[in-house]
Amino acid sequence: GRARRMQVSSPERQHDVMIEAVENHMPEVIIVDEIGREEEARAARTIAERGVQLIATAHGTTLENLLFNPTLSDLVGGIQSVILSDEEARRRGTQKAILERKAVPTFDIVVELRDRDTVAIYHDTAQAVDLLLRGYDPEPEIRRRTKEGTVQIAEHRRRKEEFVVVPREEEPSRKVLGMPEGRMLRVYLFAISKNYMQRAIAQAKVPLEIVDDLNRADLVLTLKSRYRKRGSKIREAENRGIPVHVVRSNTYNQIQKFVHDLFGYSEASPESEESGLLEAERAARHVLKLGEPVELSPRNAFVRRLQHKIAERYNLFSQSIGEEPFRRVVIYPRSLSKDE
Missing domain, CATH: 3.30.1370.50 (R3H-like domain)
Structure with a gap:
């Protein structure tokens, strides 16, 4: 057709080639095979602001990972810390220092490739980012390709398998753990973000403490993929009779849901x-x-x-x-x- 392919001589020059494509060829659409550097993210914003339709790939497991990646976060609007007045903080019911979206996202729509046959589509990137920064799940549209080759659009719901308790199947609670009401629960994190957990604990205001010593832990939290590998820490916890809890992914929403379920907030979707x-x-x-x-x-x-x-x-x-x-x-x- 009438498309043109511009070769990039070296990765360091990709942002220059992106700008050159806009200035010299007056395209209607530009497709970029992977944006991975800060200069390329800035070039992508320049292209988008000139009214050219931009399609690009970027490495990031989820939208949340991309948002908190300092190199690529500008693609989805970026984040900045904002200090609220005392009155505004009281009105919102939040702390004075909060995170907000910094700018209009470069890409209006984001598609997550979750596996070979499943994608998650965020039709409004700005709204999805704002929800993530408020601690909510943006709930993207899920599309799956069936064995027959057709595409099914699945309504996104919170699934029970997002939070799994091993080896017990009951909903986690103090009664399941056999913990007294007044005692601080201690959790050992394995392949889980400590920052995400601290945020979730502060948001829910629950008596949960992160410990670095497995011997002091009342429970262990890890990823489903790590539990399947049966590493030494997992085996040690099970041998000691310490309950092992599993979440699907190392994201703030998953960890927040774990904390809510643990203390009886499971309905707070x-x-x-x-x-x-x-x-x-x-x-x-x-x-x-x-x-x-x-x-x-x-x-x-x-x-x-x-x-x-x-x-x-x-x-x-x-x-x-x-x-x-x-x-x-x-x-x-x-x-x-x-x-x-």
């Missing part, structure tokens, strides 16, 4: 959490407008705590009523006592 927060926001505005209490839908303890924070932000009273699993939050106007 992005769907239930976001709908619970939206319900509380609407209820708070209704209470302010009409001056009458509003009873919210039953939610788990994690979401109820967030709903109480929203009521507090609006300077309203709130309390939880009922018994599990139907325990729920009621929001009252300031003029009403919670006992009325």
Whole structure:
């Protein structure tokens, strides 16, 4: 056809060739076989800003890995640390120092190649990155190629196999581990990001401590792939009777879900959490407008705590009523006592 192939004489010159293609050939589409250096990421942004359609590959197991890769993060918008005012931090219910997307992503759409026959498609890169930085799962569209060669579009749901307990099959809890309520749980990490775990512990505010000595651990967390290899640490933990917990991948979302499940927050999915927060926001505005209490839908303890924070932000009273699993939050106007 009318396509042109531009040879790159050396990897160090790839970014120059990318810019040359735009300036000298006026293309409608440019396809780049692997962006791997910071200069190439900057060149890709220059190309995108000139209105040329850009298709490229980049090494990164997941979108989250790419986002936290300092060399390539600009492809998906990059990240920066932002200091919020005291008032804004209280309004958001977060710490004063947070991570935010730095710029508009170079690529509007990101496709993860999960295996030979499965891809995950993020149709809005900016939204997906914002959700990741808030600690949510962006939930991409999953497409699978069947043995017959057809492509199936699967709705993305949180799967039970994302969190596996070995050798027990029950949901992890203090009762399963035989731990007393007041005692700090100690976890030993094997091939798991310590930073991700620390973030998850801080976000959930749970009594979980990371230890470097297997002898002090109450449980072990590792990757599913590492557990299958039956390394020395895994065998040692099992010989000592220490429960081994497994997650599919070393990402913040997987580790956060492990922490939530461990302490009874297993229902706090992005769907239930976001709908619970939206319900509380609407209820708070209704209470302010009409001056009458509003009873919210039953939610788990994690979401109820967030709903109480929203009521507090609006300077309203709130309390939880009922018994599990139907325990729920009621929001009252300031003029009403919670006992009325």
